[in-house]
Amino acid sequence: MKTNKKNLLLLFLIVFLLTGCTKTLKDSDNKVVINEVTGQNLTENILCKPTDEEAIRLYKENKVDIDSLPYCECKEKKITKDVVVVLEDGSETVESREFDCESFNITSGGYEGLWTSIFVKPLAFVILFFGRITKNYALGLIITSLIIRIIAYPITRKTAMQSEYMKKAQPEISKIEKKYANKDNNDRDAMMQKSQEMMMVYKKYNMSPISGCLLSFLQLPLFIAFLEAINRVPAIFEEKFLVWHLGTTPSIGIGHGNYWYIIIILLVAATTFFSFRATMKDQASITSETASQSKMMMNMFTIMIIVMSVFMTTALDIYWMTTNLFTIIQNIIVRKKVN
Numbered sequence: 001m002k003t004n005k006k007n008l009l010l011l012f013l014i015v016f017l018l019t020g021c022t023k024t025l026k027d028s029d030n031k032v033v034i035n036e037v038t039g040q041n042l043t044e045n046i047l048c049k050p051t052d053e054e055a056i057r058l059y060k061e062n063k064v065d066i067d068s069l070p071y072c073e074c075k076e077k078k079i080t081k082d083v084v085v086v087l088e089d090g091s092e093t094v095e096s097r098e099f100d101c102e103s104f105n106i107t108s109g110g111y112e113g114l115w116t117s118i119f120v121k122p123l124a125f126v127i128l129f130f131g132r133i134t135k136n137y138a139l140g141l142i143i144t145s146l147i148i149r150i151i152a153y154p155i156t157r158k159t160a161m162q163s164e165y166m167k168k169a170q171p172e173i174s175k176i177e178k179k180y181a182n183k184d185n186n187d188r189d190a191m192m193q194k195s196q197e198m199m200m201v202y203k204k205y206n207m208s209p210i211s212g213c214l215l216s217f218l219q220l221p222l223f224i225a226f227l228e229a230i231n232r233v234p235a236i237f238e239e240k241f242l243v244w245h246l247g248t249t250p251s252i253g254i255g256h257g258n259y260w261y262i263i264i265i266l267l268v269a270a271t272t273f274f275s276f277r278a279t280m281k282d283q284a285s286i287t288s289e290t291a292s293q294s295k296m297m298m299n300m301f302t303i304m305i306i307v308m309s310v311f312m313t314t315a316l317d318i319y320w321m322t323t324n325l326f327t328i329i330q331n332i333i334v335r336k337k338v339n
Contacts, residue, residue: 021045021116022231025062033058038245039252040313043231047124048072048104050234070108072235073132074101104128104233116228119221124229127236138241141230141315145322148222149330156327157334172201223320230315237315246315253314264317268309271324273302 025033025044033042037054049069050056059066071079079101086092102108106125111117123144131140149156176197183190230236230246237247243260245253253261276298309317 021113021120022228025059025064027062033062035247038237038248039255040237040247040249045232046234047108047121047232048234050238052234052238055234055238070102070104072104072128072233074103077101119225120228120232123225124233124236127229128233131235131239136241137236137239138246138315138318141226141236141246141319142322145226145319146326149323149326153330156330169201169204172204173198176201222323226319227316230313230319237313239315241314241318244314246318247313249311249313250317251310261314264314265306265309267321268317268324269302269306271321271328272305273298275324275327276302 023044025042027033034040035042035052035055035058037052042055042058044064046059046064046066046069049066049071050059051072056066077100078098080096080098104125106121108121112121126147127137127140127144129140130143131137134140134143176194180190180194183194239246243258244264248261250261250264305320309320312320
């Protein structure tokens with residue numbers, strides 16, 4: 001009961017924190033504004049200035065005050081702006097003046113709620129920081145993803161180790177399953193005895209039945225935070241990585257005749273499959289019933305992610321591939337260490 005309360009509290013906090021902050025830009029007819037060049041739905045509440053001419057035109061056309069936003073990256077220390085000056089006779093004139101270039105930082109735009117201020121802005125700032133160092137925001141995205149996974153490694157490693165412990169406990173758990181296979185599920189005494197014997201095995205191998213859910217709880221907020229940061233920072237979704245545009249979805253890229261986007265889909269499919277197989281297969285080895293259910297779940301999730309990858313921006317696909325590769329390598333390391 002205590003564990004269930006903790007899980008409910010954790011779920012409540014996640015729902016509370018993940019109140020969406022991204023606003024899709026819509027025109028006067030309430031239609032989503034799309035950059036026809038990249039195929040991306042534009043975000044209204046971007047965090048810094050766009051540099052793409054088509055994006056700038058669409059933002060100004062739909063009355064978004066992008067001039068008040070900081071630059072994603074200051075390439076010059078001084079910038080020139082046209083300002084309206086009121087003369088002594090009351091008339092107005094436009095003059096060009098120099099100002100210090102203001103680049104995006106964590107406090108830009110002030111406080112925008114718990115989720116944006118604590119998660120999205122710092123994440124966007126870090127991606128931009130490494131993007132400036134590497135001269136490519138896709139690399140900044142990859143480096144940031146890896147750093148976060150390395151920081152979370154002590155937690156995710158413990159989850160991965162549970163799978164290995166489960167494999168060691170399999171013979172004993174299978175023996176208990178066979179022992180109570182012919183018992184009536186309505187026999188409360190027998191089921192309670194079975195539960196107690198199972199818990200003894202879990203305790204013996206230092207396993208937690210719910211530990212496998214921990215990684216999923218961690219993945220969800222991180223995934224949404226990266227989605228928010230990518231959608232709200234023009235420097236990221238305007239960037240190109242090799243032959244792919246980070247703000248373009250594979251469906252749009254392929255539709256425009258760039259079949260290199262098929263490689264993105266295949267990479268997402270491969271890394272997702274091997275990542276899920278590495279985590280689910282071991283956990284499912286306890287009984288044939290669980291193995292069958294786990295295999296079905298793995299196939300279902302893999303297909304779902306592949307379909308999603310077609311319609312997610314390339315930047316988000318790259319993030320997903322990076323985390324999958326990290327998970328695969330992590331499981332290999334843990335498996336060697338435990339065995």
